[in-house]
Amino acid sequence: MIPYGHQDINQADIDAVVEVLRSDFITQGPAVPAFERAVAEYTHVKHAVAVSNATAALHIACLALDLGPGDRLWTVPNTFVASANCGRYCGADVDFVDIDPVTWNMSVPKLREKLQCAKRENRLPKVVVPVHFAGQPTKQEDVWELAREYGFKVIEDAAHAIGASRNGEPVGSCRWSDITVFSFHPVKIITTGEGGMALTNNGELSERMNMLRSHGITRDPARLRANNRAPWYYEQQILGYNYRMTDIQAALGSSQLKRLHGYVERRNAIARRYDEALKDLPLQLPTVQTGNRSAFHIYVVRFQRNTLAKPYGQIFEELRNRGIGVNLHYLPVHLQPYYRNFGFAPGQYPEAEAHALGALTLPIYPQMTDTDQDMVINALHACIGSA
Ligand SMILES: Cc1ncc(COP(=O)(O)O)c(C=O)c1O
Numbered sequence: 001m002i003p004y005g006h007q008d009i010n011q012a013d014i015d016a017v018v019e020v021l022r023s024d025f026i027t028q029g030p031a032v033p034a035f036e037r038a039v040a041e042y043t044h045v046k047h048a049v050a051v052s053n054a055t056a057a058l059h060i061a062c063l064a065l066d067l068g069p070g071d072r073l074w075t076v077p078n079t080f081v082a083s084a085n086c087g088r089y090c091g092a093d094v095d096f097v098d099i100d101p102v103t104w105n106m107s108v109p110k111l112r113e114k115l116q117c118a119k120r121e122n123r124l125p126k127v128v129v130p131v132h133f134a135g136q137p138t139k140q141e142d143v144w145e146l147a148r149e150y151g152f153k154v155i156e157d158a159a160h161a162i163g164a165s166r167n168g169e170p171v172g173s174c175r176w177s178d179i180t181v182f183s184f185h186p187v188k189i190i191t192t193g194e195g196g197m198a199l200t201n202n203g204e205l206s207e208r209m210n211m212l213r214s215h216g217i218t219r220d221p222a223r224l225r226a227n228n229r230a231p232w233y234y235e236q237q238i239l240g241y242n243y244r245m246t247d248i249q250a251a252l253g254s255s256q257l258k259r260l261h262g263y264v265e266r267r268n269a270i271a272r273r274y275d276e277a278l279k280d281l282p283l284q285l286p287t288v289q290t291g292n293r294s295a296f297h298i299y300v301v302r303f304q305r306n307t308l309a310k311p312y313g314q315i316f317e318e319l320r321n322r323g324i325g326v327n328l329h330y331l332p333v334h335l336q337p338y339y340r341n342f343g344f345a346p347g348q349y350p351e352a353e354a355h356a357l358g359a360l361t362l363p364i365y366p367q368m369t370d371t372d373q374d375m376v377i378n379a380l381h382a383c384i385g386s387a
Helices: 011-021 031-043 054-064 082-089 108-120 140-150 203-212 247-257 260-278 312-321 350-358 370-385
Strands: 047-051 072-075 093-096 127-129 153-157 179-183 196-200 299-303 359-362
Touching: 011 247, 031 047, 031 196, 031 247, 047 054, 047 203, 054 082, 054 153, 054 179, 054 196, 054 203, 072 082, 082 093, 082 127, 108 140, 140 153, 196 203, 260 299, 260 370, 299 350, 312 359, 312 370, 350 359
Parallel strands: 072 093, 072 127, 127 153, 153 179
Antiparallel strands: 047 196, 179 196, 299 359
C-alpha cells in the first residue's frame, strides 16, 4: 500500500536520538530548549513551547488565553476534531464557521457575517481557531483585522503547515495571531514521533504555557510569590498538566528541522506533478492562492460528483484495492456524534459538508518516488477515467 503520508528518518536523525539516549538527560534536558530556539528562529517568532502533541498545544493555548465555561470558541468543520475539542476541554462552547469552496480554509466573508450576527446577539467568540488546511495558509491578515474589530483572540492551527508562508511571512511567526500551533506527528511535515509546539510573540502567554505544560509549576525567582530562594523551592501557582516533550523527541525534531526546506520543496514538486497529470480528470484540484506557499501536508482533490458514473465509495475502495492509501480529510466535525449532542445537524455548514462528500486525499510524502506517484495517477485514471 502506498500510504497517504510517511515520515522520513535518516541516519542523522538516528544519531541525534542515540546521542540523547547516551546523555544524562532523556527528558527536561537541553535538547528541548534547543529545538524550541531552532523552530522560533525558523518561523521568526519570539517564544516557542514544545509539548507532547499538538492537541496539548491547542489546550494550553486556549487556557493561556483564559478560555473557560461560558466562553465561545469558533473553528472550521473541515478539520481534525482536536481543533474543536480544545475548546471543550476548557468548558467553552464550540461553534463553527463554514469553509471557502476554493481553498477549503475558513471563509473570511462567512466569519465576518457570523461575527456581525453574534455581536447583535451578544454571543461573540473569545477565541477563533483558523486551520491551515493541507498546509495552505489562511487569509490570516483578514482574520486578524476582524479580531481587532471584534475583540477575539486567534490561535492558528498550523498542524499541517510548518514550512508554509504567506506573503513571505512564515506560518508560525504569529504576525496575524496570538498563538500558532504545530504538530510533529509522523504524517506531518517534520516529526518527533508524537509532538507539538505553541508559538507566540507575547512573553506573558509564553510563560503561562510554559507553566501549563508542567503542572502549573514555576521555579523562576521573578515569578515566585514567596520570598524563598532555597534551591529546592518551587511553586504550583495554577492547575497545569504533564504535557512535556522528551529530549529524545526534541533531538529528532531538531535533526528533522534541518531538512524542512527540502521537504516542502519536494512536496510542492509532487503537487505540481499531480496538477499536471490530473488536469483532464473531472476533479477539483488544490489551488494555492497568490502569495501563499503551501507546505502540502496532504494533496486533496475533490470529485465533481455529477460527472461521475460511480459512487464515491466505490472509487475509494477500488483505489485502496489497487494499493493506493487514499483517505478523507475531513469528516465534518459538527456531524460527529459527540458534537451532534450539542444540536449540530446536517445542512448547517454546506461547503464543509459538500467537501466531505467528494474529497479524496492522495499520497504525498518526501520519499515518494515518481514510480509510486505514477501508480497513483494511473490508478486514478483507471478508476475515474473509465467512469
Ligand atoms: C488540523 C489538526 N489539528 C490538530 C491536530 C492534532 O495533532 P496531534 O496529533 O499532534 O495532537 C491534527 C492532527 O492530525 C490536525 O490535523
